[in-house]
Every structure is written in structure tokens, then in C-alpha cells.
Amino acid sequence: DARVTQTPRHKVTEMGQEVTMRCQPILGHNTVFWYRQTMMQGLELLAYFRNRAPLDDSGMPKDRFSAEMPDATLATLKIQPSEPRDSAVYFCASGLLGLSGNTIYFGEGSWLTVV
Amino acid sequence: RKEVEQDPGPFNVPEGATVAFNCTYSNSASQSFFWYRQDCRKEPKLLMSVYSSGNEDGRFTAQLNRASQYISLLIRDSKLSDSATYLCVVSSTGNQFYFGTGTSLTVIP
Numbered sequence: 001d002a003r004v005t006q007t008p009r010h011k012v013t014e015m016g017q018e019v020t021m022r023c024q025p026i027l028g029h030n031t032v033f034w035y036r037q038t039m040m041q042g043l044e045l046l047a048y049f050r051n052r053a054p055l056d057d058s059g060m061p062k063d064r065f066s067a068e069m070p071d072a073t074l075a076t077l078k079i080q081p082s083e084p085r086d087s088a089v090y091f092c093a094s095g096l097l098g099l100s101g102n103t104i105y106f107g108e109g110s111w112l113t114v115v
Numbered sequence: 116r117k118e119v120e121q122d123p124g125p126f127n128v129p130e131g132a133t134v135a136f137n138c139t140y141s142n143s144a145s146q147s148f149f150w151y152r153q154d155c156r157k158e159p160k161l162l163m164s165v166y167s168s169g170n171e172d173g174r175f176t177a178q179l180n181r182a183s184q185y186i187s188l189l190i191r192d193s194k195l196s197d198s199a200t201y202l203c204v205v206s207s208t209g210n211q212f213y214f215g216t217g218t219s220l221t222v223i224p
Contacts, residue, residue, distance in 0.1 A: 031210070033212065035214075041216075042214065042215070042216035042217060043159070043202070043214040043216075045211070045212075045213075048210070048211075050210065055210065056210075056211070091158055091159075093212075097210060102147075103147070103149055103161055103164065103204075103206075103212075104212055105161070106158035106159050106160070107158060108157070108158050109158050
């Protein structure tokens, strides 16, 4: 059963530390999204890639966040330095997009707590 | 203005009740529409796509009104297991997926 895989599932870190989250999209999917979810803001789009090329990262704080897709099987989201306000669930999602009606599938999320 | 807006609820309904959620979207060029379900501390999962002609999946019925730019989800004969947050999702070009903040449903025994 194909699924999006994210690591780590849970991370507690101290303010100022670097955090890297990883995502393995479903094989064959051409689009990968990074979302952040908090109780107050709901699901916010941070960045997304099509065929590994970044298409939009306007939702991402550029000074501390970076997203890359070094190959088709790996997407990364890095926070450096981390701050307590970054505490949230970070979801990766992938889909085979370009045709109307196709949808996206989420990983289980990386639960980040910055203290 | 947000791309997608939903009433956050919460909706508390007794078992067996019928409940309906609405969602409005701002981009008239939107092409694809979905409802996702998210359980507590879990990832969102696709519940159903929404087609122009309306579509049904068991106890769930989804409808789209392009003229008024809203989407609805109707749940009949509510079960305890339907308790979750329901997210309305709109995609304009097959690239961007915009999520509503979700509507919370609790089905009470």
C-alpha cells in the first residue's frame, strides 16, 4: 500500500537548534507539498515542488526555513535556527498532478516542539 | 480574503442525525474540489471528491454550486465514528491545493 513517509515522527529540540524533516513521496508522484498545521492557523502551505523543481515557497519564512528536493525520493524541510513559534505539525503530501481531479496524499506528519 | 472558508463549528449531533457542512471558495477558476477528513492527531485523508453533478458515497453526499462558489457535504445517519474534522479543499490549476480550516463534528451517543 503506497504511502508518504515522514521522519522524524516526533522531535523535541531547544531553541536555536537546526531541525531537518524528511519526506519520501509516493513513487511516481510528480508534486510534493510541505504544510504546517497549528491549532490557530490550520493547514498552511509552506512550499511545493513539481518534478523536483520548487514552484512556490511564498508561504515559508525565508530567513530560517529552506526546502529542497535532492532527488525524486526525498524532500527535506530545514529550520535553522528553530524558535518556539515553529512548534507545529509539519505534513508532507504528494500527488500525481497536472490533470484536473487528481488529489494529494499526506504523510503522518512530523510533530515538532521547540522549547 | 481566504481562498477557502468554512464554519469551524463545532457541530455536536446525536447518533442517527443528518448534518451538513458548507464551504465557500473565492477563486471562480477553481477546477477541483474535495472533502478531507482529519482525526485527532492524525493526517488529513481524502474522504471524497466533489463533482459538478454532485456525488454520493454511502451516507455521504457532496455537492458543488459553481454559481455561488460553495461546496457542501451531507452526512446521513451519523455514526460515532464520523466524529472528526472535515476539511474543504479547492484546487485551481491542479497545482495549488487550498485547505479550509476545517469543521469539527462530534457525534454523541
